[in-house]
Amino acid sequence: MQVWLNGTYLNAQDAVIPATDRGFLLGDGFFETMRAHRGTVAWLHAHMERLAAHAAVIGLSSQVLPSGDDIAEIIATLCQGNGLQSAVVRLSLSRGSGQRGLLPPENPTPTIMVTTAPFTPAPSSDGLTLITAQKIRRNPWSVAGTIKSLNYLDNIVAKQEAQQAGADDALIMSVDGSVAETTIANLFGIKDGALWTPDGTTGILCGLARSFVINCAKANGVETRFDPRTPLELTEMDMLFTANALQGMRPVMALDGAPIGNAKQPQDIFTMLTRMVEGNLCNGIRV
Template structure:
C-alpha cells in the first residue's frame, strides 16, 4: 500500500515515524476519515474544512492547502485502487523532545494519510445494532476531532464488553453522542439530535442527515434530550462516515419502538444513498 508521509508517497514498509512525534506522546494532533464510494471521495470538502477547523482550534497550522490535501486523498484512492473504503488523514504537532508546551515554531507538523478498502457494514445498516449507555466523562472540547480518544475508546470498549456495538454517551442523563458517531431520535415524526456545540463532534453525516430532513420538510429539533426520553423514542439511530445511518434496536437491552429498524430510519437511509457519488437511480 502507498502511504503519504512527510510530503512523499511511500510504500508502507518504508515508512518511518519518530517515537518523539507529539501525536504518539500526547495525542497532540487532529484527524479525519473520508468515505470512498466506488473510487469517489464523499463530502471531501466538508471533511477537509473540519480538519482545518480542528487544527485551528488547537493552534496547529497544516502545511498544505485544502486543495493539496484533496489532491493527496485522490491520489491515494487512485494509486491504491480503492473501491469502497476510506481515506485516513492526520496531522500532529511534529517531532520534538517530550515537554508539554508547544515546540519551537520551526518544528514542522507531521501529516500522514492512507487509503484502505473497507466494505459498507451492510449487516448493521440493515438489521440495526444494540447500544449501551455510558457516562460521558470526556473533556469539554468534543467539537475538536482530536487524536486524544481515550474517553471514546473506554466508552466503546465498555459497550463491546456488554455485547453492544456503540455507547450512548450521556452527561448527567443528557445524551450527547456515540463514542464514534452522532445520535438521533425520532418521536411522533419529529427528529431530535444534540445541538452542535462543544459537547459533540458535528458529524459530516449528521449534517447531511439534517439537510435531507429539512429538504423533505421533516421537523428537526437540535436540542438536548435525556436518556429517559431516548428510551421512549419511536426510533433511534446513529450516524457516522463509516456506519452511515445505522438503526439502533435497543438501549441497555430495552427495545426501542418495535425493536427493529423503523420505517422512518429506513426511508432516511434510502434518501442518504441518493447522495453517494456513485449512486445510480433505478
C-alpha cells in the same frame, strides 16, 4: 499498501515517524476519516473545512494543511495504487517534533499522513444494540472531545465497555446526565414525525453526517428538536438511529436491553434520509 507521508508516497512498512513526534508522545494533533468511491471522496470540501477548524482550535495555521485539490489527488493515487474501489481514507496530523514538555514549538513542522483501507459496509441486521457508558462523560469544555483528537482514549474505553456487555456500541452521556452521542457516531431519534438529536453544546463531535441529516430534514419540512434527553427517554422514541460519514445511518434496536420502537419497520423519515445520505456518500455512483 502505500501511504502518503509528508509529501512522499511510501510502502506502509517504510513510513517512519520520529520518536520525538508530539502526536505519538502527547496525542497533540487530530485526524479526519473520509469515505471514497473510485478514488473520489464525498463531502471533501466539508472535510477540509473541518480539518482547518481543528487546526485553529489547537493553534495551528490552516496553511500547514495540503490544499483540497492536493488531498483529492493524493486520495485518488492511493486508492488506485492500493487497488481499492471503495476505501476508508484517514488523514492524520501531528504538530510534529518538539522540545520536552507541554508547550509546542513556536514554528512547528507538522507530520501529515494519509492512509487508505478497504471500506466494508456495516453488516445487515435488525439494528444496533447500545449500552450506556458508565466510565465516560462528554465535557462541553474539552478540546479533545470536540475535535477528532489523536487522543481517543475516552472512546476506546467506552467501546470496551460495550464489548464487555455484548453490545455493538456505547451511548455516552454529557456531564449533566443528558444524552450526547456514541463512540463513533451522532445520535438521532424520531418521535411523532419530528427529528431529534442532542444539541451541539453537549460536548459532542458534530459530524458531517449530522449536519447533512439536519439540513435534509429542514429541506423536506421535518422539524428537528435539540432538547436534552435522558437515556430512559430515548426508549420512548418511535425510532433511534446513528449517523456518521463512513457507515451512513444505522437503526438502533435496543438500549440497555430495552427495545426501541420498532427498528424492523423503518419510518418514512428514516428511509428518506437514508437514501439521501447514502446517495451523497457514494457520489451518486451505484456500488
